[in-house]
Structure formats: C-alpha cells, structure tokens
Amino acid sequence: xxxxxxxxxxxxxxxxxxxxxxxxxxxxxxxxxxxxxxxxxxxxxxxxxxxxxxxxxxxxxxxxxxxxxxxxxxxxxxxxxxxxxxxxxxxxxxxxxxxxxxxxxxxxxxxxxxxxxxxxxxxxxxxxxxxxxxxxxxxxxxxxxxxxxxxxxxxxxxxxxxxxxxxxxxxxxxxxxxxxxxxxxxxxxxxxxxxxxxxxxxxxxxxxxxxxxxxxxxxxxxxxxxxxxxxxxxxxxxxxxxxxxxxxxxxxxxxxxxxxxxxxxxxxxxxxxxxxxxxxxxxxxxxxxxxxxxxxxxxx
Amino acid sequence: xxxxxxxxxxxxxxxxxxxxxxxxxxxxxxxxxxxxxxxxxxxxxxxxxxxxxxxxxxxxxxxxxxxxxxxxxxxxxxxxxxxxxxxxxxxxxxxxxxxxxxxxxxxxxxxxxxxxxxxxxxxxxxxxxxxxxxxxxxxxxxxxxxxxxxxxxxxxxxxxxxxxxxxxxxxxxxxxxxxxxxxxxxxxxxxxxxxxxxxxxxxxxxxxxxxxxxxxxxxxxxxxxxxxxxxxxxxxxxx
Numbered sequence: 354x355x356x357x358x359x360x361x362x363x364x365x366x367x368x369x370x371x372x373x374x375x376x377x378x379x380x381x382x383x384x385x386x387x388x389x390x391x392x393x394x395x396x397x398x399x400x401x402x403x404x405x406x407x408x409x410x411x412x413x414x415x416x417x418x419x420x421x422x423x424x425x426x427x428x429x430x431x432x433x434x435x436x437x438x439x440x441x442x443x444x445x446x447x448x449x450x451x452x453x454x455x456x457x458x459x460x461x462x463x464x465x466x467x468x469x470x471x472x473x474x475x476x477x478x479x480x481x482x483x484x485x486x487x488x489x490x491x492x493x494x495x496x497x498x499x500x501x502x503x504x505x506x507x508x509x510x511x512x513x514x515x516x517x518x519x520x521x522x523x524x525x526x527x528x529x530x531x532x533x534x535x536x537x538x539x540x541x542x543x544x545x546x547x548x549x550x551x552x553x554x555x556x557x558x559x560x561x562x563x564x565x566x567x568x569x570x571x572x573x574x575x576x577x578x579x580x581x582x583x584x585x586x587x588x589x590x591x592x593x594x595x596x597x598x599x600x601x602x603x604x605x606x607x608x609x610x611x612x613x614x615x616x617x618x619x620x621x622x623x624x625x626x627x628x629x630x631x632x633x634x635x636x637x638x639x640x641x642x643x644x645x646x647x648x649x650x651x652x653x
Numbered sequence: 654x655x656x657x658x659x660x661x662x663x664x665x666x667x668x669x670x671x672x673x674x675x676x677x678x679x680x681x682x683x684x685x686x687x688x689x690x691x692x693x694x695x696x697x698x699x700x701x702x703x704x705x706x707x708x709x710x711x712x713x714x715x716x717x718x719x720x721x722x723x724x725x726x727x728x729x730x731x732x733x734x735x736x737x738x739x740x741x742x743x744x745x746x747x748x749x750x751x752x753x754x755x756x757x758x759x760x761x762x763x764x765x766x767x768x769x770x771x772x773x774x775x776x777x778x779x780x781x782x783x784x785x786x787x788x789x790x791x792x793x794x795x796x797x798x799x800x801x802x803x804x805x806x807x808x809x810x811x812x813x814x815x816x817x818x819x820x821x822x823x824x825x826x827x828x829x830x831x832x833x834x835x836x837x838x839x840x841x842x843x844x845x846x847x848x849x850x851x852x853x854x855x856x857x858x859x860x861x862x863x864x865x866x867x868x869x870x871x872x873x874x875x876x877x878x879x880x881x882x883x884x885x886x887x888x889x890x891x892x
Contacts, residue, residue, distance in 0.1 A: 521757070528743050528754040535741040538703055539800060540729040540757050 361493040366615050367608055372499035372568075373583075374607020375506030379561040380577075380584035381591070381599035382510050383554035388593055390530045390550035391442070393453045397460035398558050399581025401437075403574060404464050405430045405559035406566050410477050419480045419567075427559045434555025438548040446544065468574045476571040482564065502564045509560045510600055513553065526550060579626055583610070586629040589636050592646020602644060606632060654717060656681040656836050657702070657804055662711030664694075664701055671697040673860035674711070679804070679853075684830060684837040686851030686868070688844070690880060693857040695840040696738060699806050702838075703728050703735055715804065729757075734802035736793045738809045738840075744782035748773055748792055751781050755799030764799060770832070771795045771825075787818045791825075798829065804836045805829075811843040819843060823850045848872065856880070 380398060387395040405426050412422035441460060445452050483501035487494040517523035528536045529546035536543050565580055566572045584599075587606045591598025610628055613620050620628065636643060655678030664672040672694040679685045687695050700706045702713055704725045713720045715731055723731055734755075743751050752764040762770075768777055771791045776784060781792060790810060797805060807826070811819045823846050830837055841847045847854060848868040856863040856871060858880045864871055871877055 521753075524746075524750060524754055525757055527746065527750075528757075531743040531745060532741055534705065535737070535743070536754070537725040538705075538729060538735060539755050539796070540726050541754070542726050 363612075364493050365495060366611050368495050368499050368503070370608035370611030371604055372496075372502045372607070373611060374587070374604035375503045376561050376565045376580060377583040377587045377607055378600045378603035379506045379509055379557055379564065380580060381588040381603045382513065382596050383557040383561070384584060384588050385593060385596045385599045386513075386550055386554045386557070388588075390526070390547050391453060392450050393457060394585070394593070395554065396454065396457045396581075397464060398554065399577035399584070400461045400464040400468075401430070401434070401555050402558035402562035402565075402580075403577040404468055405433075405555070406479070406562035406572070406577075407468055407472050407477070407574070409559070409563055410479055410566075411472075413480055419482050423482070423560075423563050426563065427556050430559035431552040431556040433552075435548045435552035437555070438551035442547070442551065443544065446547070465574060472574070474573065476573045478571045479563075479566040479569075481567045498568060502568070505560065505564055509557060510596070513557065514596065516553075522549075582626055583607070583629050586632045588643075589633050590643055592643030594647060595643065595645040598643055598645030655679055656716060657838065658712075658714045659698070659702070660712045660714075662698070662701060662708045662713060664697055664706055664708050670860050672701065672708075672857075675857065675860070675862050676711075677855045677862065677865065679836055679838055681803075681836050682830075682834075683852045684826065684839065684850050686847040686854040687838060687840045687857065688842070688847055688854060688871075689857035689863070692859075694860040695857055696808055697860075698857070699735065699808055699838075699840060702806060703733065729800045729802070732801075732803035733806065734797035734800045734804075735806035736790070736797050736808055736810060738812065740786070740789050740793050742781040742789060742793055742796070744780070746781055747778050748781060748784070749777045751792055752795050752799045755796035757800075762799075762801070767795045767798055770829075771798075786813050787815065790814065794825075794829075798833060801833070802835065804838065805833075807837065807839045807841075809840055809842060811841055811846050819846055822846065826850050 380402060383398050384394060387393065408429060409422045409426035412425060413419065441456060442453065445456055481498065483498040486497055488497050517527055525541045526546045526549060529541050529543040533543045561580065562577060566576065569576060583606060584603060587603025588599040590606060591600065591602025606629065610625050613628055614622055614625055657679040659675060659677050662672055662675050663670065675698065687698065689695055697706065701708050702720065704720065704723060715733060743754060748768065749764055752767055756764060768774055771794060773791060773795060776788065781789065784792065811822055814822060826837060827850055829835060839847065839851065851868055854868050854871040855865045856877050863880060864874045864877050
C-alpha cells in the first residue's frame with residue numbers, strides 16, 4: 354500500500370515532470386514546425402536555443418531583469434532565425450533532405466563553437482523567472498517555478514496554434530508547407546514562408562532555453578543538448594509531423610522520465626538520456642508514425 | 654488584341670522538345686480548348702504560362718504585357734489562376750481554408766459565397782483529403798476563382814469524373830464564365846466536353862501546333878483525325 358504522504362510526493366513529481374516536459378514540448382514544437390516546412394529535423398534547434406539563452410544571460414549582466422531580457426531575446430531570436438534561413442538554408446532549398454539535414458548539423462557545430470568563443474567556458478547562472486517559494490494546493494506543496502514553466506510553455510504553444518489556425522499569414526504558411534507549387538500560384542511567397550517558419554521555431558527555442566536554464570542553477574554551452582534529445586524523443590513519440598502530438602508526447606515523456614528517475618533508484622539522473630533514446634527506438638520500431646502522426650504511405 | 658498570346662514558344666527537356674514553336678491567342682471572354690494526344694505538350698504549355706517552367710525561346714504575353722518577367726507568385730496578381738490535372742489541394746486543410754488560401758493574392762467574392770456557387774456548402778468544414786474526387790475538383794475550381802482571375806486555366810477538369818459530372822461541368826464552366834467575366838483556356842481529353850463548350854479549339858501534337866479553328870472545323874480537319882485515330886502513329890510530327 355502507498356500512504357497519503359507518498360501520493361503527495363507523486364503529485365509533486367508529476368508536476369515537476371510536466372514542467373520539464375513543457376520545456377521539451379516547446380522545443381519539440383519548434384522541431385515539428387521546421388520538419389513540416391522543410392521535411393528535415395533541425396539538429397541545430399537546441400544549440401540555437403542555447404545561443405538565445407546566452408544572449409539573454411548577457412542582457413541580465415547589463416542590468417536587464419529576467420522578463421525584459423526574455424522578451425528582447427525572443428524577438429531577436431525570431432529575427433535571427435529568419436536571417437539564418439536566408440543565409441544558410443536558402444542556398445540549399447532545392448537540395449535533398451539529407452543535404453539540408455547535414456547543413457543543420459553544421460549549424461549545430463558553428464553555433465556551439467561561436468558560443469564558446471563569445472562567452473568563456475565557465476558555467477553561468479540565470480536569474481530565476483519565477484518565485485522560488487512553494488505554493489500549497491490541496492495540502493501539497495508545489496514549486497511556483499514548475500507551475501510557471503508549464504504555463505509559459507503551454508501559452509507559447511497555444512499562441513502559435515492560434516496564429517496558424519486563425520491568421521491569414523498562418524494559413525499561408527501552412528499552405529506553403531503542404532503544397533509549395535499550388536501555394537506559389539495562389540500568390541504565396543513560399544521561400545519567405547519557410548524563413549518565417551525558421552524565425553518562429555528559433556523564437557520558440559529561445560522560450561525553451563530561457564525556461565530550462567534558471568532551474569538548472571548553472572549552465573554552460575552544452576546545456577541544451579540533452580533537452581534537444583528529450584524534445585526529439587517527445588516529438589517522435591507524438592508523431593514528428595504533429596504539433597499536438599509533440600506537446601502530448603513531450604509532456605508524457607517529462608513525467609515518465611521524472612517518475613523513473615525518482616522511483617527507480619538505479620535509473621537516477623544518469624540513465625534518463627538512455628531512457629529517452631529507448632523511447633525513440635521503441636516508437637520507431639512499434640509505431641513509426643508516433644501517437645498522433647500520419648503514417649507515411651508511399652504509392653509504388 | 655488577344656488577352657493571352659503565346660508566340661513561337663519552345664521548351665525542351667533534355668533532348669525532348671515538349672513544346673515546339675507554338676503560337677496561339679485567346680481572346681478576352683473566350684472559352685478556348687487545347688487538345689491533343691497524350692504527350693502533345695498541353696500541360697507543359699500550361700506550366701509555361703503559369704511560369705512553373707521557363708520557355709527556352711518565344712514570348713508569352715497577358716493583357717499586352719510579357720509574363721516572362723513575372724515570378725510564379727505574382728502570376729495570380731496579374732489575374733491568372735489554374736487548376737491541376739491531378740488536383741493539387743491542401744489536403745489537411747478544411748474546404749473553407751483551401752478557398753481562403755486561394756484569396757491570398759487578391760480577394761474578390763467571399764469564400765462562403767464561392768462555396769455556395771460551386772455547391773460546396775455542405776462540406777465547408779470537412780477536410781479536403783476525405784472528399785470525393787469530383788468534389789475535390791470543384792473545390793480546386795473554387796480556390797482558383799477565389800483570386801478573382803481574368804484568365805482561368807483548367808487542366809483536364811473532366812478527368813476522373815462520372816458521366817453525369819462531366820455534363821454538369823460543361824454547364825458549370827459556361828456559368829462561371831458569365832458570372833465571373835472570365836476567359837477560359839481548357840486542356841481536355843473529353844472531346845464531347847471540349848466541343849460542347851469551346852468557342853475555339855487549338856490542337857497540339859508532338860509539341861507542335863497542328864490545327865486551330867471552331868470545334869466543327871477542327872473535327873473535320875484531316876490532320877487532327879489522323880493524329881487521334883491513326884493507329885500506326887508516325888515517329889515524327891507530320892510536316
């Protein structure tokens with residue numbers, strides 16, 4: 354039998370898991386966004402988020418408090434994502450998916466190296482986004498920070514959904530991703546829609562990085578790499594072409610990994626990444642389309 | 654002066670000359686048919702007019718101005734819309750959203766109004782992917798009309814339709830010409846449809862212009878009959 358105190362513990366761990374899952378979800382949706390627009394997984398997504406986080410950290414070192422730095426960084430990341438697409442991806446727009454994927458791996462290393470070059474390799478720490486006090490709900494103490502991260506992640510994803518569902522520009526971006534040729538003939542500038550997708554994904558990545566960094570206490574230039582792995586696992590679990598799937602998959606993964614790490618002593622924190630890889634492998638073997646994805650059917 | 658004029662246009666793919674020195678004009682308000690056996694270059698010509706391909710030589714002008722310096726995404730703003738042979742919709746979008754995308758370039762009649770006109774009221778919020786083929790074709794037509802075109806290019810609108818649907822299609826094309834003040838260029842294999850709705854028919858064979866005239870004239874033309882009925886097809890286009 355499990356006692357009442359344990360149930361409170363489980364509830365706390367579930368919320369903590371949803372909080373990490375929310376961060377993964379934000380990054381996973383960024384992955385889905387670019388996957389749908391260009392058919393590739395952007396391997397640099399995590400490093401771009403890391404770079405954004407370092408930009409925000411620099412701002413906090415120059416007198417900005419957390420939220421103004423957050424807003425400025427997300428806006429700058431949007432512009433940076435568009436610029437990156439124009440300079441690096443545009444020239445390989447018509448190349449094969451493999452070529453584009455390799456270019457994103459190149460971006461991964463360049464951004465990582467640039468961050469080490471610009472900011473010394475010493476670990477940094479980010480001011481807290483939310484109060485560190487706990488809040489008691491139904492007798493259980495939850496971390497305000499966890500709840501805040503869940504809220505911001507869901508809000509970011511919801512805003513994006515609203516944009517794609519209800520705005521003319523969002524509709525044009527979806528059209529461009531679905532059928533570029535038809536879109537061109539209805540007057541949509543497909544290439545710019547892809548650039549805009551990179552902008553949105555990079556901004557979303559900045560949100561993920563800025564949510565992930567403060568709870569870590571300290572972070573360095575490699576801090577987003579495990580988070581990219583979790584986001585990728587979450588997206589694969591939900592279906593790499595489905596934003597809703599990526600959110601559900603990432604949240605589920607966050608909770609699963611957190612419970613696993615807490616209650617299965619030999620997993621701890623060390624084997625979490627291995628567990629995420631196991632999830633990717635398992636999904637790809639059993640249900641490659643993921644929970645919400647569309648099975649790829651090719652006519653032969 | 655014709656609304657659309659194609660002059661001495663040639664397009665090669667490797668060693669194959671898909672469109673070979675073709676000239677034709679479509680007068681404003683006309684329904685023009687473009688016919689020819691498979692591989693005659695009809696769809697290639699459409700793709701040249703809508704700038705998906707670039708001609709190797711020749712000139713294409715719309716309303717007196719060259720189209721060759723207009724990029725594909727500006728074609729719609731010049732007033733040209735098209736449908737595709739294999740129906741190129743946005744499958745995961747709703748019927749309404751598909752039409753809304755169509756009005757991206759230049760708005761005209763409201764999307765709802767258009768859906769009503771084409772008998773699509775009942776499926777407004779359905780996903781395009783699940784529709785019957787004939788309904789998809791009407792949706793594609795609605796999307797094209799949403800940009801308020803002056804010239805509408807229809808690539809085999811009757812292909813895959815049932816006998817009844819083809820008959821309705823003929824009436825529909827004539828109706829939308831009148832109500833949208835359109836000029837129509839129609840690629841079609843379905844001879845009854847072309848001969849029934851077209852004011853003028855252009856015939857292509859092996860990438861070359863074979864004949865042109867009223868439907869009755871074209872049907873009497875020996876070269877056309879040969880191209881369509883000749884069981885032993887010559888390896889080279891007739892001189």
